[in-house]
Amino acid sequence: MNVFHKEWLLFLDYLKIERNAAKNTIDIYYHDITHFIRFMENENISMLEEVDHLIIRNYLTTLYKQGLSKRSVARHISALRTFYKILMRENVVESNPFKQISLPKQDKPIPHFLYDEEMELILSTMDSDTSLGQRNIAIIELMYATGIRVSECVQLTLQDIDFDLQTILVLGKGNKERYVPFGEFAKDALSRYILNGRKDLVNKQNTSTNYIFVNAEGAPLTTRGVQYILNKIAKDIGLTVKLHPHKLRHTFATHLLNNGADLRVVQELLGHSTLSTTQIYTHVSKDRLSKVYQNAHPRAKN
The missing domain is CATH 1.10.443.10 (Intergrase catalytic core)
Structure with a gap:
């Protein structure tokens, strides 16, 4: 995430200071956000403000083609929504393109247990x-x-x-x-x-x-x-x-x-x-x- 290193550091401060997030939580956010950044690079998108609904739709298609479950896709969307929200608050971006994106409805599997x-x-x-x-x-x-x-x-x-x-x-x-x-x-x-x-x-x-x-x-x-x-x-x-x-x-x-x-x-x-x-x-x-x-x-x- 060299290109957006400053943005990630801003978000990292939010996770550590305001959310008091555990290391595992921070690692998951880093994984999901860097995954999207790599997608942006492959699509020749150089600025976070360039991202719109069409780009997000293409990204979701990519996630499903990679075999991600509805639960994992929802997690990616949620992570990016929070990421943009904090960047908006810090005046890094003007809008949050993930704000209106609906999370996929998830199946609720019955948890397996031992008799x-x-x-x-x-x-x-x-x-x-x-x-x-x-x-x-x-x-x-x-x-x-x-x-x-x-x-x-x-x-x-x-x-x-x-x-x-x-x-x-x-x-x-x-x-x-x-x-x-x-x-x-x-x-x-x-x-x-x-x-x-x-x-x-x-x-x-x-x-x-x-x-x-x-x-x-x-x-x-x-x-x-x-x-x-x-x-x-x-x-x-x-x-x-x-x-x-x-x-x-x-x-x-x-x-x-x-x-x-x-x-x-x-x-x-x-x-x-x-x-x-x-x-x-x-x-x-x-x-x-x-x-x-x-x-x-x-x-x-x-």
């Missing part, structure tokens, strides 16, 4: 005698018990756990903090890991760390490391479905709602800023209710 039997299979077949096994059980128990994101999980420190109140202090998106409770199974798994397995792993390196979850060398575990662990667990036990961190989050929310939890409570636990984001899980619950009704009511079927 009770699948969770029991995973946890009952894991080895709790080794340091890494204790760590892995603690990760799955905690993520299933709290619904935290994998990025939130790897950031947890020893100071973030309150075993008396059985809560963890989670640093979520936009550096927003929330307290999330956990149950007895997660408490037992965490206690066993911290008192035994974690000590063995941390002793492998000279420097100490406050992060709860560490790798085989005693260094802080990464999000990619957690994904690798889950992949290996699924492979080892012959699980027929994919196991990834967000599926544990989906499972947490779905099981709570299926057992009568209030939607707004689940929203708070998940750290969702809006209720509409949480409502996607009600589709799963309604689907389950329908199946139960069809199987249980004597006059549901002929």
